[in-house]
Amino acid sequence: MISDMDAELFPLEQAPERAGSLLSPEMAGEQTNPVRPAVTVEALNLSKTFLLGGEVIRAVDHVSFAFTEGQFVAILGPSGSGKSTLLYLLGGLDKPSSGALNMDGVDVTRLGGNQEHRFRRQKLGFVFQAFHLIPRLTALENVMLPMELKGGMTSSARHERASDLLKQVGLNENRHHHKPGRLSGGQQQRVAIARAIANDPRVILADEPTGNVDAHTGRMIIRLLKQLAEQGRTVIVVTHDSSVAGVADVRLQLENGQITLMENYVPPVLNTPVQHKKKGRKR
Numbered sequence: 001m002i003s004d005m006d007a008e009l010f011p012l013e014q015a016p017e018r019a020g021s022l023l024s025p026e027m028a029g030e031q032t033n034p035v036r037p038a039v040t041v042e043a044l045n046l047s048k049t050f051l052l053g054g055e056v057i058r059a060v061d062h063v064s065f066a067f068t069e070g071q072f073v074a075i076l077g078p079s080g081s082g083k084s085t086l087l088y089l090l091g092g093l094d095k096p097s098s099g100a101l102n103m104d105g106v107d108v109t110r111l112g113g114n115q116e117h118r119f120r121r122q123k124l125g126f127v128f129q130a131f132h133l134i135p136r137l138t139a140l141e142n143v144m145l146p147m148e149l150k151g152g153m154t155s156s157a158r159h160e161r162a163s164d165l166l167k168q169v170g171l172n173e174n175r176h177h178h179k180p181g182r183l184s185g186g187q188q189q190r191v192a193i194a195r196a197i198a199n200d201p202r203v204i205l206a207d208e209p210t211g212n213v214d215a216h217t218g219r220m221i222i223r224l225l226k227q228l229a230e231q232g233r234t235v236i237v238v239t240h241d242s243s244v245a246g247v248a249d250v251r252l253q254l255e256n257g258q259i260t261l262m263e264n265y266v267p268p269v270l271n272t273p274v275q276h277k278k279k280g281r282k283r
Protein backbone atom coordinates (compact mmCIF):
# COMPACT_ATOMS: atom_id res chain seq x y z
CA MET A 1 0.00 0.00 0.00
CA ILE A 2 1.34 3.45 -0.81
CA SER A 3 1.41 5.55 2.36
CA ASP A 4 0.21 9.16 2.50
CA MET A 5 3.82 10.26 2.42
CA ASP A 6 4.48 8.15 -0.68
CA ALA A 7 1.38 9.51 -2.32
CA GLU A 8 2.69 12.99 -1.73
CA LEU A 9 6.12 12.04 -3.03
CA PHE A 10 4.89 10.08 -6.00
CA PRO A 11 1.50 10.82 -7.45
CA LEU A 12 0.19 7.40 -8.50
CA GLU A 13 0.71 7.82 -12.22
CA GLN A 14 4.36 8.68 -11.59
CA ALA A 15 4.96 6.13 -8.85
CA PRO A 16 8.13 4.17 -9.58
CA GLU A 17 7.44 0.47 -10.01
CA ARG A 18 9.23 -1.99 -7.83
CA ALA A 19 11.81 -3.46 -10.09
CA GLY A 20 11.54 -6.85 -8.46
CA SER A 21 11.04 -8.64 -5.22
CA LEU A 22 12.44 -11.60 -3.37
CA LEU A 23 8.90 -12.99 -3.51
CA SER A 24 6.43 -13.19 -6.30
CA PRO A 25 3.61 -10.62 -6.21
CA GLU A 26 1.14 -13.50 -5.80
CA MET A 27 2.95 -14.84 -2.78
CA ALA A 28 3.32 -11.40 -1.26
CA GLY A 29 -0.37 -10.67 -1.81
CA GLU A 30 -1.61 -14.05 -0.58
CA GLN A 31 0.39 -14.00 2.58
CA THR A 32 -0.46 -10.48 3.69
CA ASN A 33 -0.55 -10.45 7.47
CA PRO A 34 -1.27 -7.28 9.41
CA VAL A 35 0.94 -8.26 12.34
CA ARG A 36 3.95 -9.19 10.22
CA PRO A 37 6.61 -6.47 10.23
CA ALA A 38 6.85 -4.58 6.96
CA VAL A 39 9.87 -4.92 4.71
CA THR A 40 11.75 -1.62 4.65
CA VAL A 41 14.93 -2.47 2.74
CA GLU A 42 15.08 -4.96 -0.11
CA ALA A 43 18.13 -5.46 -2.33
CA LEU A 44 18.05 -7.75 -5.34
CA ASN A 45 21.28 -8.66 -7.09
CA LEU A 46 22.62 -5.27 -6.13
CA SER A 47 26.05 -4.63 -7.66
CA LYS A 48 28.55 -1.81 -7.83
CA THR A 49 31.65 -1.95 -9.96
CA PHE A 50 34.42 0.61 -10.22
CA LEU A 51 36.87 0.94 -13.06
CA LEU A 52 40.33 1.69 -11.74
CA GLY A 53 43.20 1.92 -14.21
CA GLY A 54 41.55 -0.60 -16.54
CA GLU A 55 40.79 -2.98 -13.67
CA VAL A 56 37.17 -3.78 -12.81
CA ILE A 57 36.59 -3.76 -9.06
CA ARG A 58 33.44 -5.53 -7.95
CA ALA A 59 32.93 -3.63 -4.70
CA VAL A 60 29.41 -5.03 -4.26
CA ASP A 61 28.71 -8.16 -6.23
CA HIS A 62 25.13 -9.42 -6.66
CA VAL A 63 23.93 -8.94 -3.13
CA SER A 64 20.33 -9.78 -2.15
CA PHE A 65 18.46 -9.46 1.15
CA ALA A 66 15.34 -8.02 2.72
CA PHE A 67 15.08 -6.47 6.16
CA THR A 68 12.03 -5.46 8.12
CA GLU A 69 11.07 -2.72 10.54
CA GLY A 70 12.45 -3.35 14.00
CA GLN A 71 15.57 -5.19 12.81
CA PHE A 72 19.07 -4.30 13.89
CA VAL A 73 21.48 -5.48 11.21
CA ALA A 74 25.28 -5.56 11.40
CA ILE A 75 27.30 -5.62 8.18
CA LEU A 76 30.71 -7.15 8.85
CA GLY A 77 33.74 -8.08 6.79
CA PRO A 78 37.42 -7.38 6.27
CA SER A 79 38.72 -4.07 5.01
CA GLY A 80 37.90 -3.60 1.34
CA SER A 81 35.09 -6.19 1.37
CA GLY A 82 32.50 -3.63 0.23
CA LYS A 83 30.72 -2.71 3.48
CA SER A 84 30.79 1.06 3.03
CA THR A 85 29.97 0.84 -0.65
CA LEU A 86 26.93 -1.28 0.18
CA LEU A 87 25.81 1.18 2.85
CA TYR A 88 26.22 4.10 0.43
CA LEU A 89 24.11 2.27 -2.14
CA LEU A 90 21.41 1.67 0.48
CA GLY A 91 21.51 5.34 1.40
CA GLY A 92 21.39 6.57 -2.19
CA LEU A 93 24.79 8.24 -1.73
CA ASP A 94 26.00 6.16 -4.65
CA LYS A 95 24.20 4.56 -7.60
CA PRO A 96 24.31 0.80 -8.20
CA SER A 97 25.76 -0.48 -11.47
CA SER A 98 22.95 -3.04 -11.62
CA GLY A 99 20.26 -4.66 -9.52
CA ALA A 100 17.23 -3.34 -7.70
CA LEU A 101 16.79 -1.59 -4.40
CA ASN A 102 13.38 -1.11 -2.82
CA MET A 103 13.17 1.10 0.24
CA ASP A 104 9.86 1.18 2.04
CA GLY A 105 8.23 -0.21 -1.09
CA VAL A 106 9.76 2.21 -3.57
CA ASP A 107 12.40 1.36 -6.18
CA VAL A 108 14.87 4.07 -5.26
CA THR A 109 17.19 3.34 -8.18
CA ARG A 110 14.57 4.92 -10.40
CA LEU A 111 14.28 8.14 -8.43
CA GLY A 112 16.14 11.20 -9.58
CA GLY A 113 16.81 14.78 -8.56
CA ASN A 114 14.39 16.29 -6.07
CA GLN A 115 12.33 13.12 -5.65
CA GLU A 116 15.42 11.29 -4.51
CA HIS A 117 16.48 14.03 -2.10
CA ARG A 118 13.04 14.25 -0.59
CA PHE A 119 12.82 10.49 -0.25
CA ARG A 120 16.16 10.27 1.51
CA ARG A 121 15.32 13.18 3.79
CA GLN A 122 12.05 11.63 4.87
CA LYS A 123 12.85 7.94 5.05
CA LEU A 124 16.54 7.66 5.90
CA GLY A 125 18.76 8.81 8.72
CA PHE A 126 22.56 8.65 8.54
CA VAL A 127 25.13 8.29 11.29
CA PHE A 128 28.81 8.44 10.32
CA GLN A 129 32.02 7.58 12.09
CA ALA A 130 33.24 11.19 11.71
CA PHE A 131 29.88 12.62 12.90
CA HIS A 132 29.66 15.15 10.02
CA LEU A 133 27.97 17.82 12.10
CA ILE A 134 27.95 21.35 10.73
CA PRO A 135 30.65 23.17 12.74
CA ARG A 136 29.10 26.64 12.69
CA LEU A 137 25.74 25.42 14.04
CA THR A 138 24.99 24.55 17.67
CA ALA A 139 23.96 21.04 18.67
CA LEU A 140 20.33 22.16 18.70
CA GLU A 141 20.59 23.84 15.28
CA ASN A 142 22.24 20.75 13.80
CA VAL A 143 19.24 18.67 14.89
CA MET A 144 16.76 21.30 13.69
CA LEU A 145 18.32 21.45 10.23
CA PRO A 146 16.76 18.27 8.69
CA MET A 147 13.33 19.41 9.89
CA GLU A 148 13.90 22.80 8.31
CA LEU A 149 14.93 21.19 5.01
CA LYS A 150 11.87 18.94 5.09
CA GLY A 151 9.57 21.87 5.86
CA GLY A 152 6.11 21.88 7.40
CA MET A 153 7.09 22.71 10.99
CA THR A 154 7.17 26.04 12.76
CA SER A 155 10.45 27.23 14.17
CA SER A 156 9.23 26.73 17.75
CA ALA A 157 8.02 23.17 16.96
CA ARG A 158 11.43 22.38 15.45
CA HIS A 159 13.15 23.83 18.48
CA GLU A 160 11.00 21.82 20.87
CA ARG A 161 11.49 18.55 18.97
CA ALA A 162 15.26 19.04 18.64
CA SER A 163 15.51 19.76 22.34
CA ASP A 164 13.46 16.63 23.17
CA LEU A 165 15.58 14.48 20.87
CA LEU A 166 18.82 15.74 22.39
CA LYS A 167 17.45 14.88 25.84
CA GLN A 168 16.44 11.42 24.59
CA VAL A 169 19.97 10.70 23.37
CA GLY A 170 21.34 11.87 26.69
CA LEU A 171 22.97 15.18 25.80
CA ASN A 172 23.00 17.41 28.83
CA GLU A 173 20.86 20.50 28.38
CA ASN A 174 23.77 22.79 29.15
CA ARG A 175 25.40 21.47 25.95
CA HIS A 176 22.49 22.10 23.59
CA HIS A 177 23.79 25.51 22.56
CA HIS A 178 27.39 24.41 22.12
CA LYS A 179 28.94 24.05 18.69
CA PRO A 180 30.44 20.64 17.77
CA GLY A 181 34.00 21.88 18.35
CA ARG A 182 33.20 22.23 22.05
CA LEU A 183 31.69 18.76 22.38
CA SER A 184 33.46 15.44 22.98
CA GLY A 185 33.34 12.71 20.33
CA GLY A 186 30.65 10.85 22.26
CA GLN A 187 28.56 14.01 22.66
CA GLN A 188 28.92 14.76 18.95
CA GLN A 189 27.76 11.25 18.09
CA ARG A 190 24.69 11.70 20.32
CA VAL A 191 23.90 14.90 18.42
CA ALA A 192 24.43 13.06 15.12
CA ILE A 193 21.99 10.34 16.21
CA ALA A 194 19.41 12.94 17.28
CA ARG A 195 19.85 14.58 13.87
CA ALA A 196 19.47 11.22 12.11
CA ILE A 197 16.08 10.62 13.73
CA ALA A 198 14.86 14.23 13.49
CA ASN A 199 12.45 13.45 10.64
CA ASP A 200 11.45 10.09 12.15
CA PRO A 201 13.00 7.97 9.38
CA ARG A 202 12.05 4.35 8.67
CA VAL A 203 15.67 3.32 8.16
CA ILE A 204 18.86 4.36 9.92
CA LEU A 205 22.19 3.69 8.25
CA ALA A 206 25.33 3.92 10.36
CA ASP A 207 28.93 3.67 9.16
CA GLU A 208 31.24 2.66 12.03
CA PRO A 209 29.25 4.73 14.56
CA THR A 210 31.50 3.66 17.45
CA GLY A 211 34.73 4.08 15.50
CA ASN A 212 35.67 7.47 16.98
CA VAL A 213 34.54 7.11 20.57
CA ASP A 214 35.86 5.32 23.66
CA ALA A 215 34.54 1.90 24.66
CA HIS A 216 32.14 3.22 27.30
CA THR A 217 30.60 5.79 24.93
CA GLY A 218 30.55 3.14 22.22
CA ARG A 219 28.33 0.94 24.40
CA MET A 220 26.01 3.87 24.97
CA ILE A 221 25.81 4.55 21.21
CA ILE A 222 25.02 0.88 20.56
CA ARG A 223 22.27 0.92 23.20
CA LEU A 224 20.77 4.00 21.56
CA LEU A 225 20.81 2.44 18.10
CA LYS A 226 19.35 -0.78 19.48
CA GLN A 227 16.52 1.21 21.10
CA LEU A 228 15.80 2.92 17.79
CA ALA A 229 15.39 -0.51 16.20
CA GLU A 230 13.16 -1.66 19.06
CA GLN A 231 10.95 1.36 18.38
CA GLY A 232 10.32 -0.08 14.92
CA ARG A 233 13.00 1.37 12.70
CA THR A 234 15.37 -0.71 10.61
CA VAL A 235 18.92 0.01 11.77
CA ILE A 236 21.78 -1.13 9.53
CA VAL A 237 25.27 -0.70 10.90
CA VAL A 238 28.60 -1.25 9.16
CA THR A 239 31.08 -2.16 11.85
CA HIS A 240 34.31 -3.83 12.89
CA ASP A 241 33.14 -3.63 16.48
CA SER A 242 32.30 -7.07 17.91
CA SER A 243 30.03 -5.55 20.56
CA VAL A 244 27.84 -4.01 17.84
CA ALA A 245 27.75 -7.35 16.05
CA GLY A 246 26.86 -9.02 19.35
CA VAL A 247 23.60 -7.10 19.82
CA ALA A 248 22.54 -7.27 16.17
CA ASP A 249 19.49 -9.36 15.23
CA VAL A 250 21.07 -10.26 11.89
CA ARG A 251 24.74 -10.40 10.94
CA LEU A 252 25.73 -10.17 7.34
CA GLN A 253 29.31 -11.02 6.39
CA LEU A 254 30.84 -9.61 3.21
CA GLU A 255 33.93 -10.78 1.36
CA ASN A 256 35.05 -9.45 -2.00
CA GLY A 257 31.70 -7.73 -2.39
CA GLN A 258 29.70 -10.92 -1.86
CA ILE A 259 27.68 -12.09 1.11
CA THR A 260 29.41 -15.12 2.57
CA LEU A 261 27.29 -15.50 5.70
CA MET A 262 23.88 -14.32 6.84
CA GLU A 263 23.58 -15.15 10.50
CA ASN A 264 20.06 -15.27 12.02
CA TYR A 265 18.64 -14.17 8.70
CA VAL A 266 15.11 -15.29 7.89
CA PRO A 267 13.82 -14.04 4.53
CA PRO A 268 10.74 -12.02 5.43
CA VAL A 269 7.46 -12.32 3.66
CA LEU A 270 6.41 -8.98 2.28
CA ASN A 271 3.72 -7.32 4.32
CA THR A 272 2.31 -5.25 1.51
CA PRO A 273 1.44 -6.28 -2.04
CA VAL A 274 3.89 -5.24 -4.72
CA GLN A 275 2.83 -1.99 -6.36
CA HIS A 276 2.38 -2.11 -10.09
CA LYS A 277 2.28 1.06 -12.13
CA LYS A 278 -1.16 1.78 -13.48
CA LYS A 279 -0.68 3.53 -16.76
CA GLY A 280 -2.93 6.48 -17.50
CA ARG A 281 -4.73 6.33 -14.16
CA LYS A 282 -5.75 9.75 -12.81
CA ARG A 283 -5.83 10.53 -9.09
Ligand SMILES: Nc1ncnc2c1ncn2[C@@H]1O[C@H](COP(=O)(O)OP(=O)(O)OP(=O)(O)O)[C@@H](O)[C@H]1O
Nearest residue numbers: 050052057059077078079080081082083084085086
Ligand atom coordinates in the same frame (compact mmCIF):
# COMPACT_ATOMS: atom_id res chain seq x y z
N1 LIG B 1 35.37 5.32 -5.66
C1 LIG B 1 36.03 4.17 -5.78
N2 LIG B 1 36.80 3.93 -6.87
C2 LIG B 1 37.46 2.78 -7.02
N3 LIG B 1 37.41 1.76 -6.14
C3 LIG B 1 36.68 1.94 -5.03
C4 LIG B 1 35.95 3.14 -4.79
N4 LIG B 1 35.29 3.01 -3.61
C5 LIG B 1 35.60 1.80 -3.14
N5 LIG B 1 36.43 1.15 -3.98
C6 LIG B 1 36.95 -0.21 -3.84
O1 LIG B 1 35.86 -1.06 -3.58
C7 LIG B 1 36.21 -2.06 -2.63
C8 LIG B 1 35.27 -1.98 -1.44
O2 LIG B 1 35.53 -0.78 -0.74
P1 LIG B 1 34.73 -0.38 0.60
O3 LIG B 1 35.23 0.95 1.03
O4 LIG B 1 33.30 -0.52 0.34
O5 LIG B 1 35.20 -1.50 1.61
P2 LIG B 1 34.99 -1.60 3.19
O6 LIG B 1 34.64 -3.02 3.47
O7 LIG B 1 34.03 -0.56 3.63
O8 LIG B 1 36.44 -1.29 3.72
P3 LIG B 1 36.88 -0.63 5.13
O9 LIG B 1 36.46 -1.58 6.21
O10 LIG B 1 38.38 -0.55 5.00
O11 LIG B 1 36.23 0.72 5.23
C9 LIG B 1 37.66 -1.81 -2.29
O12 LIG B 1 38.46 -2.64 -3.11
C10 LIG B 1 37.88 -0.36 -2.63
O13 LIG B 1 39.21 -0.09 -2.97
